[in-house]
Amino acid sequence: xxxxxxxxxxxxxxxxxxxxxxxxxxxxxxxxxxxxxxxxxxxxxxxxxxxxxxxxxxxxxxxxxxxxxxxxxxxxxxxxxxxxxxxxxxxxxxxxxxxxxxxxxxxxxxxxxxxxxxxxxxxxxxxxxxxxxxxxxxxxxxxxxxxxxxxxxxxxxxxxxxxxxxxxxxxxxxxxxxxxxxxxxxxxxxxxxxxxxxxxxxxxxxxxxxxxxxxxxxxxxxxxxxxxxxxxxxxxxxxxxxxxxxxxxxxxxxxxxxxxxxxxxxxxxxxxxxxxxxxxxxxxxxxxxxxxxxxxxxxxxxxxxxxxxxxxxxxxxxxxxxxxxxxxxxxxxxxxxx
Numbered sequence: 001x002x003x004x005x006x007x008x009x010x011x012x013x014x015x016x017x018x019x020x021x022x023x024x025x026x027x028x029x030x031x032x033x034x035x036x037x038x039x040x041x042x043x044x045x046x047x048x049x050x051x052x053x054x055x056x057x058x059x060x061x062x063x064x065x066x067x068x069x070x071x072x073x074x075x076x077x078x079x080x081x082x083x084x085x086x087x088x089x090x091x092x093x094x095x096x097x098x099x100x101x102x103x104x105x106x107x108x109x110x111x112x113x114x115x116x117x118x119x120x121x122x123x124x125x126x127x128x129x130x131x132x133x134x135x136x137x138x139x140x141x142x143x144x145x146x147x148x149x150x151x152x153x154x155x156x157x158x159x160x161x162x163x164x165x166x167x168x169x170x171x172x173x174x175x176x177x178x179x180x181x182x183x184x185x186x187x188x189x190x191x192x193x194x195x196x197x198x199x200x201x202x203x204x205x206x207x208x209x210x211x212x213x214x215x216x217x218x219x220x221x222x223x224x225x226x227x228x229x230x231x232x233x234x235x236x237x238x239x240x241x242x243x244x245x246x247x248x249x250x251x252x253x254x255x256x257x258x259x260x261x262x263x264x265x266x267x268x269x270x271x272x273x274x275x276x277x278x279x280x281x282x283x284x285x286x287x288x289x290x291x292x293x294x295x296x297x298x299x300x301x302x303x304x305x306x307x308x309x310x311x312x313x314x315x316x317x318x319x320x321x322x323x324x325x326x327x328x329x330x331x332x333x334x335x336x337x338x
Contacts, residue, residue, distance in 0.1 A: 041086045215228070
């Protein structure tokens with residue numbers, strides 16, 4: 001069934017999400033987003049985009065690697081189970097309609113809405129070495145809203161920390177609909193990731209390329225195991241005989257995500273009594289992690305043997321996405337009177 005106003009070709013709910021191509025993807029990206037995306041393909045009409053314009057918001061002075069990161073990200077997506085026959089995979093900068101809607105929405109978005117964005121100051125603190133006092137960085141939530149609303153999605157998969165961004169998008173949609181007295185944009189619902197907690201890095205902080213604490217999807221099994229050996233644990237466990245507290249241990253956080261329940265219960269019990277040491281605890285989580293990553297590693301090798309297919313997938317996805325985006329911009333122009 002086709003809905004001409006939204007470009008829909010089925011009655012399934014539409015889902016949309018994207019990622020910035022700021023470098024190699026890591027476990028946080030995979031467990032926090034990609035696994036959810038792959039699972040939702042069976043239930044949703046999915047649109048996933050590489051947000052390369054967004055990469056400029058914090059990396060505008062160093063753009064040499066962005067194009068390569070875009071391609072590598074698509075390969076990671078395909079390796080993680082995104083299927084171009086079931087999902088539309090595309091690149092933001094190849095769809096200029098995103099910029100058109102961004103300009104229009106920027107005209108109606110109050111500046112205080114942007115200044116209260118929790119990520120605005122957090123990122124400035126995290127990336128102190130970069131000058132983020134730019135209009136693009138302050139206004140990136142408006143571009144983000146345009147990225148979402150232009151495809152009229154029903155659902156947007158997010159982590160808990162991203163809920164304020166989606167709510168701002170919903171507020172912008174409501175304001176537009178109110179100003180022009182027509183419900184052009186639907187307010188997308190949040191689809192919370194199954195792995196809602198932050199994935200810890202090897203230093204215990206949230207896993208991030210910026211912190212140099214990430215385990216990457218392109219790491220070899222030997223590298224993954226070696227990085228896990230260096231991961232911080234309960235700081236109170238100085239000696240092997242010291243009793244630990246799993247509730248504050250980053251390694252145990254990984255166990256709760258990756259390990260079978262009997263192992264989780266064993267580690268929880270034996271850590272508190274010092275019956276198991278940190279080295280053995282890390283080995284127990286390394287095995288299930290390697291087992292889950294092995295199909296991804298094998299899929300990547302297969303994709304890399306056919307490099308031309310990657311560009312073909314991007315081209316096909318962009319063509320489909322642009323058809324939908326153009327229809328939305330046309331409706332926006334009609335409502336405004338442009």
